[in-house]
Structure formats: structure tokens, C-alpha cells
Amino acid sequence: MDLPLRSIGELSRLIETGEISPVELTEQTLARIDSLDSELNAYITVMIDVALEQARTAEREIRSGNRRGPLHGIPYAAKDLFFTKGTKTTAGSKVFADFIPDYDATVVTKLRDAGAVLLGKTGLHENAYGITSTNPHFGAVRNPWDTDHIPGGSSGGSAAAQAAGLCSFSLGTDTGGSIRIPAAFCGVAGLKPTFGRVSRYGVFPLSHTLDHVGPFAWTAEDLWHIFSAMVGRDSEDESTVERPVQEPKFSAEPSLQGRKIGVPRNFYFEGLDPEVDTATRAVLIELENLGAELVEVTVPDIEEFNLIARLIQTAEASSTHAYNLEARREDYGDDQQTLLDQGFFVTAVDYLNAQKRRRQLNREFYELFDQVDTIVAPAVAILPAKIGQRSIQVDGVDEDVRMMTTRNARALNLTGLPLLTLPCGFSDSGLPIGVQLVGKLFDECTVLEVGGAYQQVTDWHKRRPAMATP
Amino acid sequence: MRNAQDPIERWKQAAEALELKIPKDRIESAAPIFDGLWKAMRPSLRRDLSLVEPDFQFRPDGR
Numbered sequence: 001m002d003l004p005l006r007s008i009g010e011l012s013r014l015i016e017t018g019e020i021s022p023v024e025l026t027e028q029t030l031a032r033i034d035s036l037d038s039e040l041n042a043y044i045t046v047m048i049d050v051a052l053e054q055a056r057t058a059e060r061e062i063r064s065g066n067r068r069g070p071l072h073g074i075p076y077a078a079k080d081l082f083f084t085k086g087t088k089t090t091a092g093s094k095v096f097a098d099f100i101p102d103y104d105a106t107v108v109t110k111l112r113d114a115g116a117v118l119l120g121k122t123g124l125h126e127n128a129y130g131i132t133s134t135n136p137h138f139g140a141v142r143n144p145w146d147t148d149h150i151p152g153g154s155s156g157g158s159a160a161a162q163a164a165g166l167c168s169f170s171l172g173t174d175t176g177g178s179i180r181i182p183a184a185f186c187g188v189a190g191l192k193p194t195f196g197r198v199s200r201y202g203v204f205p206l207s208h209t210l211d212h213v214g215p216f217a218w219t220a221e222d223l224w225h226i227f228s229a230m231v232g233r234d235s236e237d238e239s240t241v242e243r244p245v246q247e248p249k250f251s252a253e254p255s256l257q258g259r260k261i262g263v264p265r266n267f268y269f270e271g272l273d274p275e276v277d278t279a280t281r282a283v284l285i286e287l288e289n290l291g292a293e294l295v296e297v298t299v300p301d302i303e304e305f306n307l308i309a310r311l312i313q314t315a316e317a318s319s320t321h322a323y324n325l326e327a328r329r330e331d332y333g334d335d336q337q338t339l340l341d342q343g344f345f346v347t348a349v350d351y352l353n354a355q356k357r358r359r360q361l362n363r364e365f366y367e368l369f370d371q372v373d374t375i376v377a378p379a380v381a382i383l384p385a386k387i388g389q390r391s392i393q394v395d396g397v398d399e400d401v402r403m404m405t406t407r408n409a410r411a412l413n414l415t416g417l418p419l420l421t422l423p424c425g426f427s428d429s430g431l432p433i434g435v436q437l438v439g440k441l442f443d444e445c446t447v448l449e450v451g452g453a454y455q456q457v458t459d460w461h462k463r464r465p466a467m468a469t470p
Numbered sequence: 471m472r473n474a475q476d477p478i479e480r481w482k483q484a485a486e487a488l489e490l491k492i493p494k495d496r497i498e499s500a501a502p503i504f505d506g507l508w509k510a511m512r513p514s515l516r517r518d519l520s521l522v523e524p525d526f527q528f529r530p531d532g533r
Contacts, residue, residue: 304514311511314504326491334499341492341500345484345508353515356522 004029004075005165005464008222012070015062022062022073025168026055026117029075032468033119033166039147039467041139042161044080046120047087051075054117061115070225072115077167079158080121081128082108083202091204092124092154094137094331095324105202106237107171107213107230114229119167122157126333128173128206129317129340130154131181131405132387136333140387143185144465145431149384152182152405155216159186162216164468169217169226173203174419175210176313177380177409183216183421184379184434189451189461190216191223194442195416196241198227199234207316208239209355210309210413218461220420220451221250227444246445254453257291261450262372262438267302268408271394273382279425279433280378283454287376290453295372300364305411308354308361312414315351318343362415369440374450379421379434381407412438420447423460477505 003011003025014020030048037043058073078084081091083101090096108118123141125133133141133156141156143149144164151160155172159182162170172179174192183190191214198213205211215226224247233242263269263284269277288294318325318340325332325340332340368375382392385401392401412419417438424435439447455461481501485492492500 307507307510307514310507314507329493337496338499338503341496342504342507344488344490344492345481345504350511350515353519354511356519357514357517359522360519 004032007218008074015073022055022058026051026075040142040160042122042157043120044123044138051117051119058115068115071229074168075117075119077119077122077161077170079124079155079172081204092126092135095328106199106234110230122161125154126336128154134387143384144467148386150387152185154178155182159216162188174212175206176413177406179214180379180409180421180436185384187423187432188216190421192419194418196239198230199237199240201234201236205320207313219455220448224448243442248445248448250452254456255291256453259292260295260372261287261292262297262375263294264299265296266298268377275427276378276433280435283424283435297368302411305361305414308358309410309414311354314343315346358414365415373446375438377436378408379436383427383431418444420451422451477501
């Protein structure tokens with residue numbers, strides 16, 4: 001397997017032992033971007049000079065005995081809404097197409113401190129507001145497993161780049177599913193940490209009480225390495241908190257004895273594509289075989305969660321874009337105008353009461369963790385739609401692709417809970433399927449341990465798209 | 471002419487009253503979707519929330 005298609009764990013060991021160098025790995029990844037990205041459109045900007053310079057620095061430091069940790073010399077890509085000093089940061093928007101920040105996002109700084117090598121900036125749904133990553137200004141990002149299909153969004157470029165080996169890990173943001181949906185659709189792993197764990201300073205906002213920053217990689221263990229480099233309070237982001245971070249244990253011979261896995265009896269397993277249903281239920285069998293106890297749980301009214309989340313997001317996103325939408329409406333895509341116009345009609349009273357209702361609903365959800373350690377559910381109810389497809393048949397009824405794609409994801413952003421998405425199968429047509437593990441507040445450790453155990457006994461995360469392995 | 475029960479007309483009137491600078495054709499795209507959300511939200515928001523602490527800065531655990 002080409003080096004850029006391997007996990008961080010493997011690459012880090014090879015770098016540590018001197019079998020490969022960061023420069024070699026970065027050059028191979030840049031060569032793959034050069035040959036494959038014309039088909040995928042995963043990148044908006046490739047930072048060749050920066051990447052090679054950072055790789056040379058990493059190589060020098062490692063050779064002189066100053067290895068900083070598992071990310072040292074590992075090339076990554078950042079969704080093009082993370083501020084990068086001196087390099088344009090578009091947010092997938094025509095309004096910001098020429099915006100060059102004069103500072104780095106906190107997470108970009110932290111990853112540089114960990115020795116990671118920044119390859120470039122990846123494509124996204126315009127303003128991170130949407131789930132297709134079909135961008136009217138920068139073109140459609142394509143799914144490496146079938147380029148006629150969407151990679152999901154809004155962090156579609158980051159997930160597509162990960163799946164195709166155009167980076168060794170990547171960064172995304174998740175406001176209503178924008179890490180979990182592309183992770184599921186591209187067959188990679190994604191982590192949305194607990195709200196407040198990771199700084200959003202220098203990250204274009206969409207909806208400030210729902211936005212989360214998180215990584216894509218191949219394995220739960222790789223996600224841990226990235227998360228642990230990014231976590232922590234940031235005085236520049238008042239939503240961040242300093243909380244202890246428990247390191248997960250990843251074992252080659254895993255056991256989930258004593259773990260209680262919640263299986264929702266309502267909502268999450270309803271209205272699914274049959275292949276998604278089968279793949280997710282197979283995950284439950286694997287977890288049970290590992291010793292876990294499956295416990296049926298009744299989740300609170302997720303339809304209401306979804307409505308509250310939509311209302312809050314609608315108002316907050318319109319606040320973010322109010323000035324530019326009025327001044328430069330013609331620079332916003334059609335779907336953005338339709339979404340953003342709605343926010344102006346949300347009254348202040350409705351917005352504030354929605355935030356209060358959110359608090360009540362969240363408490364109901366948090367109480368589930370008195371019964372279980374983690375909850376398992378399909379990450380997305382349907383398979384990736386085709387590019388341009390607007391409706392999809394579910395149980396013989398035409399449904400809106402956007403609503404069906406966010407159905408299982410959106411509510412959980414209200415809760416702020418940590419969420420891990422892992423590949424768990426493929427449709428007959430070869431499209432990936434993902435499962436999500438929901439953890440207690442600030443307990444990324446449990447979802448990563450359970451996910452790591454699952455990956456020890458399955459090989460979905462070892463598969464790569466045909467276009468990436470010519 | 472559309473009457474005030476028509477979602478598009480209702481939100482057009484609201485936009486005019488609020489002096490929102492949204493072109494009329496764009497309201498025709500957004501209004502039916504927002505009207506659905508607005509109506510669906512009523513049962514959720516028409517409840518006594520007077521004693522629920524407001525979150526001025528969202529903290530998932532309220533701290």
C-alpha cells in the first residue's frame with residue numbers, strides 16, 4: 001500500500017525508526033494530490049512550499065533526536081475555513097475568495113507545535129452550510145469511492161482527501177453533522193469532540209453554539225493522537241474549558257466486558273436505507289461478541305431536537321452572514337440565500353427560548369448515560385446521494401436529500417456530546433456506510449476505546465477506494 | 471392576489487414590516503421552508519420556560 005494510504009500509527013512508527021522520512025512521505029502525498037485531485041477536487045489550495053519546508057524541518061528535528069510525538073512529520077490537510085497566516089482561507093465562499101488571514105487558527109498552531117506538516121486547504125460546502133460539498137464557486141468535491149456521488153459535507157474535501165490518501169489526516173468542523181456525514185460517506189473515521197474541548201479561534205464560524213472542530217483519520221487510535229494535540233482551553237475562545245483528558249487504552253486483544261452499549265429503540269433505527277440498517281446491526285453483534293452488554297434505550301424526542309437545532313442554526317448563521325448577504329447577495333449561492341434569508345425571520349424570543357428548551361432536552365439526553373457507557377446508531381440514515389440529486393426514496397416516499405442526510409446527525413450537535421464515526425460496511429454498489437458512537441460529556445476516551453476495539457476485529461478501515469490504488 | 475394565510479405572502483409582509491432587504495423572489499424560495507419550521511416549532515416553544523436558566527455562552531454541562 002502506498003505510504004499516504006497508511007494510518008498515522010504505521011507512518012509514525014516508520015518515521016520513528018528512520019525507515020521513511022517526513023520529506024519522502026510529504027513528497028509522495030503531494031505527487032498523489034497532483035495526479036488524483038483533478039478527479040476529486042478535494043483541495044482548494046495546495047501549499048507545496050510550506051509543506052516541504054515543514055517536512056524538512058521535521059526531518060531535521062527527528063534526526064537530531066528531537067521527535068515531538070506521533071504527529072511529527074505527518075502531513076495533514078485543513079478544511080478551508082481554518083485560518084492560515086499568509087495563505088488564503090475562503091470558507092468555500094466567493095465573498096472570502098481572496099481573504100488572507102494574518103494569524104493561524106489555534107488548532108493550526110497546536111498541530112505545527114506537534115510537528116505535523118500542513119499540505120493545504122480542502123474544499124467544503126459554501127460557508128460550511130450544507131451537506132453536499134457541491135460548491136458553486138469552487139466546483140463539486142467528489143466521493144473517491146464513486147465520483148458520481150457526493151462525499152458529504154460540509155467537510156467533504158477533508159474526508160475525500162483522507163479516503164484517497166491525499167493526506168494522512170485532516171481537519172473538519174461539525175455544526176449539524178459536517179464531520180460525521182463525510183466520514184460515513186467517505187469510509188473514514190471522524191471525531192466530533194465534546195463542545196468546549198477544542199478551540200475554534202481562527203475558524204470561520206457558522207453557528208457559534210453548535211460549531212465543533214474535529215479530525216478525520218483511519219482509526220480511533222489515530223484520532224486520539226490528533227485530538228490530544230488539539231485539546232485544551234484557549235484564552236482566545238471563551239467557549240473552551242480545561243478538563244482532564246483520559247487517555248484511551250488500545251489493545252491488540254480487546255475486550256468490552258463490563259461495557260454497556262445503548263441501542264436506541266426509537267428514532268435512530270427508523271426510516272433507514274436497508275443496507276445502512278444491516279451494517280449498523282452487524283456492528284452491534286461485533287460489540288456483543290467483544291463482551292459488551294447491549295441495553296435498549298429510549299432517546300428523547302429527536303424530532304424536536306432537530307427542529308430546535310435548525311432554528312438556532314438558522315438564526316446564528318444569518319447573524320454571521322447578515323452584513324455580507326445584504327452587501328454582496330450575488331456572491332452567495334442559491335442554496336445559501338434560501339437558508340440565510342430564513343434566519344432574519346427568527347424572533348429574538350424564539351431564539352432565546354429555543355436555547356432554553358435545548359437545555360431541558362439536553363438534560364434528558366444526558367440521563368441516558370446513567371444506564372449506558374455509549375450509544376450506537378447509524379451515522380447517516382441513507383447512502384451518499386449522487387451529485388445534484390435533491391430527493392431520495394425512503395420506504396417508497398420521496399424525501400429531501402439534505403433532511404435525510406442530517407436526520408441522524410443534527411440533534412447531537414445540540415447536546416455537545418462527543419461523537420465518533422467509523423466505517424462499518426459498504427453497500428452492494430460499493431458506497432461506504434458509517435456508524436456513530438455517542439459518549440458522555442468529556443468522555444472521548446470511552447468512544448475511542450470502544451471504537452478501537454471494534455476496529456481490531458473488523459477490517460472496514462483497511463479498505464481503500466479503487467481510484468486511490470491504481 | 472395571495473391572501474395573508476399564504477406563507478409566501480405572510481413572510482413577504484413580515485419582511486416589509488421589518489425592512490429586510492430580501493428580494494421578493496428570494497422570499498418565495500425561503501418562505502415555504504421557514505414557514506414549515508416556524509409552525510413545527512410552536513408546540514416546542516409555547517411552553518413555560520420562565521424558570522429555565524438562559525445560556526448566554528453555551529456550556530454543555532451548564533458550568
